[in-house]
Each structure stands twice: as C-alpha cells, then as structure tokens.
Amino acid sequence: MGFDVLRVGELSKFVLTDKEVTDFNCHINEMMKMIEILPEIPDGESTSFKTKKLSELRDDVPKESLDVSKVLENAPTTKAGFFVV
C-alpha cells in the first residue's frame, strides 16, 4: 500500500511545503522498508502487550483543580473566561 504524503499531511493537520513533500516521501518510504521486515503474526496468537501492573482506580471524588484564570493566561485568545477557537 502506497504512502501518499499529501493525504497523510492533511490527516496530521499540516500544510506541507514542496521540499517537505519531497523529503518526507523519500524518508518515510525508507522507514517503511525498515518496518516491513517484521514478519506476519502467526495465526491464533494474541496481539496484546501485557504489563504486570494493574491500574488502580481512584475514588471518584473531585479534587482541587487549576484556577481558570491561571490556565487561560497561556491561551492565545480568550473571551469571557473561555478559549476562543
């Protein structure tokens, strides 16, 4: 299956330059050659990565949150206490 850099760039939310299109096409095709040495998974084998650690759930109790005005200090544009999209 071919790599369409413009399509993937669009999915990644980039407006790629001509040079990036050329370079990424070349590099990512090279990367795919490296990645494709992984063989197929034998039939019937599980495809999960098991970690021994079990995630422990916290009690569903609200805790102190960040102050809204402090959070908004980093936003490029705000209005009436909200982010502007």
Place this chain on the structure above:
Amino acid sequence: MELSSLTAKKLSQMLRAKECSATEILESVLQQISKREKHVGAYITITEEIARKQAKSVDEKFKKGEKLSDLAGIPIAVKDIICTEGILTTAASKILKNFIPPYNATVVERLLENDMVITGKANLDEFAMGSTCEFSQFKLTRNPRDLERVPGGSSGGPAAAVAADEAILALGSDTGGSIRVPAAFCGVVGLKPTYGAVSRYGVLALASSLDQVGPMGKTVEDVHMLFDVIAGEDSKDMTTFKNKKYEKEFDIKKLRIGIYKELFSERINPEIVTSVMNVAKSLESHGATLKTVSIPHVEYLMPLYHIVMTIEAASNLGRYDGIKYGYKAKDFESVEEMYCRTREEGFGTEVKRRIILGTFLSSAQFGGAYRQKALFFRQKLAEAYAKALKECDILLSPTSATPAFKLGETVDPIEMYTTDLCTVGANLASIPAISIPCGLIGNLPIGAQLIGPEYSEHFLFAVGEFYESNCK
C-alpha cells in the same frame, strides 16, 4: 578544587559539616555557567534568581537546625520537557516558545520538597525526538568533552550541564535511550527507570508507553540519591506503582552477568566492544560469573520502536492546536486552516516527520495491522528479556554503537534512528537500564549499559557503585 566539580554526595557531606553553604555551591555553579555556557549551550532558560532564593532558604533552614534531605541545596538542571510552575517550558519547540506552566510536574514537586536548587531548563531535541540534540528549535548544545561533537540526545542539555559542571545533577527523560545515549556521549551516569517507577505527570508526552523520567549525575551514587527523591507512587499518574521490591541482594561473588551477544556485533565500534568487555572482565576478577546471553531478532528492535513511538507521538502531539496554549498562526480564514498553519509553523521538521509516519501507520488504510504487529513482537521481546534475566542477574552491553558524532554528521534521519539500537530494548520491555562511563576513545567517553529486571534499580546501583569503587 571548585565546588561545582564535586559530586552531590560530597557536597551534601560538606553542607552538613558546615564546610560550605548552599549559596556558595550555587555561586560556584553559576560561575561555571558564566564561563562555559557560551561554548556548551546546555540551557534554554537559566533560573539564576529563583535558584539564589532557593539556596538562601536552604542555608536559613540549616542555620535553624532543621533536618533536611540529603540533596537539600544541591543544584539541578531540569530537561525543558518537564513542567515548572511559572518557569518557561518549551520542549525546545516554537509551538511552546511562550508556554509558562500553571503547575509543577510531580518530579519537580519532589525536587522542591527535598529543597533542591533548580538552576534552569536544559536543552533537548524538539519534543525529545532525536539522538543528538541538534533538533532543538532554539539552540545548539555542544559536547563539553569535545565542542565539535554532539552531546547526544534527546537529553543533551542535561548531560552537557552535568559534564560541564554547570549543574551537579540533572533530570532527563528517556523514550528510547534519551538519557543513556547522552550520558554515554558526555561521560556521565544516566538511569532509565522501570516503567512506572517515576511519575510522568507534568512531563510533555512523546510516547506514553515508553517515556520515563530519570536521574543523571557524575557518579552512580549521585544518580542513586536522585532516583530515591523522584521515584514512587503518584495518584496523578496511574502507571506508577508502590511497594514493588526487588528482593535480590547484591553480592559480587554471586553476580551473574549476561553478555548481551547481539549488542557486541560488528555493528558496534570495536574499541567500544573492548572497553565494555573490560568492565565484564574486571567484575569477573572480583568473583562475578560471565555468561553469553542471546536475545534474538535484534533487527526487529528499531522497526518495533518506530511503530510504537511514532503512533503514540502522533496521538500525543495532536493536542497542539493553537487554542489552549502555545503558538497560534496569525493568518487564516477557517478553523481548519488555523490548526494546519499553527502546526506547520510551530513544529520543526523532525517532529513533523514522526507525526506523519505515526499517522500513516495508524491510519484506517491498514486497519491497525502495524500496531498489532508491534504489540505482538513487543510482548515477545519482553518475554525474551525476562527469560534472559532469569539466567543471569543483569545484562551488559554497550550504551551506543559509536562515541559522540561530529556536529552535523548524522544528516540522514534513517541513519540517526539506529543510534538508539542498544537502548530501545529496555524501553520496549519496560525494564530499567543504567549507562556508566567505562573508558575513552581518544578524548571521547564510552558508556557501558547494565540492564536489570523490573524494579531492580537498587541492584543496578549496587553493581555500578561496586564497579566505580573497585574496578576503575
């Protein structure tokens, strides 16, 4: 001898013996920064005034007779991917060039609870994507051992700061070797802890199933002390664990060292092979047993790593959209265009390349096939490490295949990606690994890597401390 050139352990003893003050230690480090920083470029931000207040506060606490942590008053550089409240945190990316976090990462809280003195935010490859520190969007960091060479990456700033005596200790992060490779290139010690040993809360994410924060220092003992400060359960990071003890006691006469066969191959510089084998022989001469151990399919390591890392990076970096924080493009006619222009203008080339590869590999076109393959082979790899680490107590390998490259030498990204060949396995298998200086090629340091089972950090420290005390 300048205070800045001493170890954290020694400075801690001197503070307690009232042979120096925290302010004197800090001033010695700041003087070193003023001398060396213009050549080395370890820091993105130097927090001189904050550090002076912290050092003064430590001196006052000592005067009052308060019992303080062993690392109280010790200057530390923090990689600029770790959030520091009120202090610029950029990930070396233009997209975060003005980001001032409203909170501290848990590891930073722990440094402050232990009265450590933060000297600044150290340089890195943008969003920790790189092995040379040349992909910072802000500045070049040079290797203090040879200014024409890279310090390694991505934690090149933290490693260079310690090596140049511009900090006594440093915090880095390691996704595929980003603590250990720069530690090896700069001749310092660096630990990648077990996944879940150290909280990642407040650390800007690259690949969430691989990232770990870890300590860097001049000696294993220093790294040990810093690990004990930052490690432990955190309710804000559900991958952290508590009370996971590794039971084995270190005894050099009973130590079984596995020589990791595949990482002593023709891919590795022969002088590095010789130096690392000398570590093995030296430990053997004190009673350790050597055994050659095989973890097959070394050729799968880099493909596996790049599938996992790029898919997770593409997902994690989706949050940089110009709305909540960070850079926002100026000219756009729609929200879609604003997202695209913000990301195009804010991210550097290497970050875009990895996001694009990760997006491609996880796209519906493949129905998750690459991710499933990666999960399957990652599990097999973790099982192979676990089996090898039953046959022996630790695995020994080089930390990197070569010493530090010349600046600009690795222009080919594919070539650069293989720099981490010796280190990615520990991240994929979620186990700890430490790099320890073990010699020189000319003036360039070489690192030996010790890999242990889950939770075996203190065992690795014991081996490393034995090596430093008895074999060097």
